[in-house]
Amino acid sequence: MARRRKKSSGSNKFLGGLILLVLIVSAVPKEGWITIGVLAGIALVIYFGLLFSSSKTIPSVSERTNPPPSNTANSSTRRAASSRVNVEVRYGTGSDPVPITKPAPSRATSGFGIPKAPKGFGAAKWIPAGESIAVAGTAVPGGMLYVGTSLTTPSGETDPCLIDPSRSVSAHGDYTEREMGYWPNYSEISSRARRAYLSWLEGGRRDPEADLGYIFLFFYGLERRVLVDAQSDPAAKSDLPLIATELRRLLGIYSERSGSLRHYAGELLNWIELIDHGNDLYEKPIPELPNTSELSIYLRLALGQAAIAGIPIPPELALTWVKHDPAISLRTPAARCAEQFDILFHQRYIDVFGAGLKLPRNRTKLKFVYRPASAGFFSREIKRTFGEVPDVTAVTGPTKKLQKIVDEATETLASYSRLVGKTPEAADTLEGCLLLPMILWPEAVRAPIETLKTRMGGGMLLFTYETLLTELCAQSTLTRAKTQELARILASINIGFEPDVLSGARTPKPESKIVLFDLPPEETQSQVTTEYQAALLTLQLASAVAAADGEFSAKEINHLRTQVESWSHLTHSHHRRLIAHLRLLIAEPMAIGALKKKLDPLRQSEKESIASFMAVVAQSDGVVSPEEVKLLEKLYKALGIQSKKVFSDLHAVSAGETPATDESEQNGFTLDPTRIAALQQDTQKVSALLSSIFTETDDTSPVEDGEEESGSTENMESVAEGILGLDEAHSAFARLLISRPQWSREDLEDAAADLELMLDGALEQLNEVAYDTHDIPFTEGDDPIEVGAEIVEMIAA
Known part of the structure; x- marks a missing residue:
């Protein structure tokens, strides 16, 4: 009972306390609860802080390994001993240590170190030509790239050419689409553009449909290798011939699509060629040079050195000059029939100038200013001077003399060019070759005529016209014009043709007789009196x-x-x-x-x-x-x-x-x-x-391909015209101006004097034309005089 009463009394007390707690809680206002909550939070923080600090000081641990087992111990005992570590744990500062045994650490963990970075990460590395590297799952062949995560430009920025493997790359990308801005940077372009760029590289950098931005992104790396690394690194300098070859390959694929690429790649080629130039470039083999909006600095230096030395310009150098100087007009026949044009020009050049054309020493001095394409060199210019070597493009006299020879050679080729343009397969036939001097005939066409001359032996040959055409491998009966050309060609090698079609005789029919006879050397053309x-x-x-x-x-x-x-x-x-x-x-x-x-x-x-x-x-x-x-x-x-x-x-x-x-x-x-x-x-x-x-005329004389009047549209086409519609002197002055971004007034006064121009008047005319055409100035400033970068781009395009 007593136990029962006691239990009932405890229950009543608990119930009464609970009721009292509820009453107290309900009586507390809202603001009080906020205060209580804050105090409770502080208390908890203090409690756990003390708990954590005591846990650190309570276990005092000292670790030691067992001493080596004695030699009398068996092998199992040694293995067991070697796999254990005795640990003494001391609780509190005054307590005795309690021994604990734990396994010894494995040997694998004893040599642990930081893993090496994946390949390609870290300082950038130049991938040599011919080597491959994997980037974002893509095997990039061919080399000539910088790969890594760190490569700075002279201004301290990340170089645009750097292929950074840490950058994200999309699963898809189309390099034929434009995905980038004007100055692309691999680290800043989109992941799709990176995939597209890597795909273009993977394909061998040769797809002609690729967006030009990707070609420039690759070009930036070549530019850096030449302008930065090769200045101090022998290995980089040894890469220059391979880089020059690669530049020419890229120009062969993409130059027709971009005047800007032609300009920059051509200038970089010039820079490479002039790294170890001598004083006699005019005597050395001429490297392959691209056509740009101005005469190559390599050629200007070679010509200037010849002028300094007083050496006549060799025919080969003169031919290269006329083919690369925008101031010299080359009509369609010179381009379509390049091999024949070269031979004719060479022959005529020697006839006119003998040992060669001598150039005057004009006052304008030659300088080379390279303006990099990469934004990594933004606003930086690299200059090179050549002492007293004159800039021959500052005078027009020599180019006028060369233009005359070019025109004569081109006119000789005009009819043949038109025929080949319409009927390419006629190029190496008798009918086609009759439109050319015999010196230009291929051996297969020339040989039958040489055989006839041998058979004639100073006497005469009589046979039908058809027999003659058969022996000469003609593919058709010749028209009157072609028969006259045949007679003219035969006369040039001292073979006469009767009837005398050159003096008006009727064209023989295929079955008609003709006579070939020995014509005296002093008279190779019919002289009718x-x-x-x-x-x-x-x-x-x-x-x-x-x-x-x-x-x-x-x-x-x-x-x-x-x-x-x-x-x-x-x-x-x-x-x-x-x-x-x-x-x-x-x-x-x-x-x-x-x-x-x-x-x-x-x-x-x-x-x-x-x-x-x-x-x-x-x-x-x-x-x-x-x-x-x-x-x-x-x-x-x-x-x-x-x-x-x-x-x-x-x-x-x-x-x-x-x-x-x-x-x-x-x-x-x-x-x-x-x-x-x-x-x-x-x-x-x-x-x-x-x-x-x-004088007899045939009843019919059909006009064949290539026999149109000499004033045809094609015959008037030119590869080069005056810049912005300017006359010859002002065009030459404009081309000279764009060869440098900045000129001193003194240098330009010399250049204007070489061209017989007044400097201020010439500059005013150039600026006026530039404003009328592109709404931008050609030059700015008085001294120095700066050439607008935009107008250079416009002219190069």
């Missing part, structure tokens, strides 16, 4: 008359041959051609009807004039034999003139007017040379009449 035409008509009439009456015998042929050789007023070449024509007449006699058809349109007085002149020709050797008189009578009859007039015409040039005696009729006339000379001088009228007879 009135005397020759009269002799030719005499020969044709005589052969026609002989063939008509059946008397064209061997005796008559020999007589005509003797007559031809006796005409001393004719040249040796004329004699050779008339004999060849006689050979042609023997094979194919001229019908008297065909001759009369030519002569019928003439008036009787005109026929008599021709007949009288034939009489003069017959007397040119000073004696007229009875045989010649008989021949003249036949010719007069063929012309419709009474034969008795032969004697009156012969007597008109004789010593007197007395009738011929028997002796004179038997032995011939004795002539007055003075009278003959007087009659021969009055030949203008007869010449016109004979020309009308011997």
